[in-house]
Amino acid sequence: MNEREDITEIAPLLSSIEKRKVEVPEGFLESLEEKILREIQPKARVIAFKPSAFFYMAAGIALVMGLFWFLRPESNSPEQTVDLNALVSQLSIEEIDSFVMMDEYLIEEVYLEKTGTTTSPEIEYLIDDDVWSDELIIEYL
Amino acid sequence: MPKDPHTSKSISKDSESLLRDLISETKGLLYQHLTRMVGNHEDTADLLQETYIRAWKNLDSFKGESKMSTWVFRIATNLALTHIEKTKRKSTISIDNQIHVRASADGPDAEDILNKVDQAMDTLPPKQKQVFIMRYYDELPYEEMSHLTSTSTGALKASYHHAVKKIEDFLTSH
Numbered sequence: 123m124n125e126r127e128d129i130t131e132i133a134p135l136l137s138s139i140e141k142r143k144v145e146v147p148e149g150f151l152e153s154l155e156e157k158i159l160r161e162i163q164p165k166a167r168v169i170a171f172k173p174s175a176f177f178y179m180a181a182g183i184a185l186v187m188g189l190f191w192f193l194r195p196e197s198n199s200p201e202q203t204v205d206l207n208a209l210v211s212q213l214s215i216e217e218i219d220s221f222v223m224m225d226e227y228l229i230e231e232v233y234l235e236k237t238g239t240t241t242s243p244e245i246e247y248l249i250d251d252d253v254w255s256d257e258l259i260i261e262y263l
Numbered sequence: 264m265p266k267d268p269h270t271s272k273s274i275s276k277d278s279e280s281l282l283r284d285l286i287s288e289t290k291g292l293l294y295q296h297l298t299r300m301v302g303n304h305e306d307t308a309d310l311l312q313e314t315y316i317r318a319w320k321n322l323d324s325f326k327g328e329s330k331m332s333t334w335v336f337r338i339a340t341n342l343a344l345t346h347i348e349k350t351k352r353k354s355t356i357s358i359d360n361q362i363h364v365r366a367s368a369d370g371p372d373a374e375d376i377l378n379k380v381d382q383a384m385d386t387l388p389p390k391q392k393q394v395f396i397m398r399y400y401d402e403l404p405y406e407e408m409s410h411l412t413s414t415s416t417g418a419l420k421a422s423y424h425h426a427v428k429k430i431e432d433f434l435t436s437h
Binding site: 132133136139140143144146147155158159162 | 315424
């Protein structure tokens with residue numbers, strides 16, 4: 123006795139109609155096996171072969187580095203910390219020390235700009251004979 | 264062998280082949296059954312995927328006391344029942360909810376009756392609806408239904424007849 127026979131008496135209307143079929147979207151069942159097998163692969167293997175992961179990682183590193191560069195504290199390099207319009211007498215020991223770290227030409231140029239006078243013979247002497255030191259320059263200025 | 268396939272379980276050729284065969288054998292019937300239970304393709308697709316992933320995870324614990332297809336069917340039906348009880352959503356097949364259905368009968372009257380059957384089915388308690396679908400649509404023998412639901416064949420027959428009666432009453436009164 124099948125299910126149709128055993129409901130004929132109690133449900134004549136239901137047993138007289140055709141059953142509705144469920145229609146499967148095209149291609150769904152055909153691709154199901156591959157989809158399931160992909161799903162159960164170890165995650166690490168998936169990540170290892172995912173090029174976009176490297177792209178996002180590189181972009182993230184670049185962003186962080188960019189932020190560090192943008193928000194970095196002011197540098198102590200001479201070019202950036204010494205105010206070239208200031209008088210020499212207004213410069214701090216640290217700033218003068220920065221001058222000393224520059225090359226000879228720049229030391230002289232800065233001196234001329236700040237004092238408004240000719241190059242000091244003492245400076246020229248020290249520079250020419252290459253005997254000047256940080257201390258001497260600072261002492262002179 | 265590690266238990267979690269998502270992290271470290273390797274897929275041997277044998278187990279992959281076994282899973283492929285299992286999916287191939289059961290996907291059609293499970294799709295039909297789950298769609299009738301939950302009423303839409305999206306939820307059916309999720310449940311179907313979850314069914315096979317769970318089967319895969321628990322493949323080692325399958326004792327072979329029943330056919331593997333029966334075991335997978337049981338996983339699917341339990342997931343469907345949990346889904347229905349959890350979401351409390353309307354789970355009928357109707358033209359309005361964009362389910363892909365095809366009427367076997369011709370004419371507007373037949374279509375109307377089929378819609379009413381769907382509506383009537385949706386008024387059943389989830390477990391009774393499950394029994395009705397297994398018997399009426401899936402045409403499973405009571406013995407197999409008994410394995411699937413861990414319920415006696417007598418109780419299943421009673422449940423099915425109650426469901427049929429309710430649906431017939433719905434059809435004649437609406």
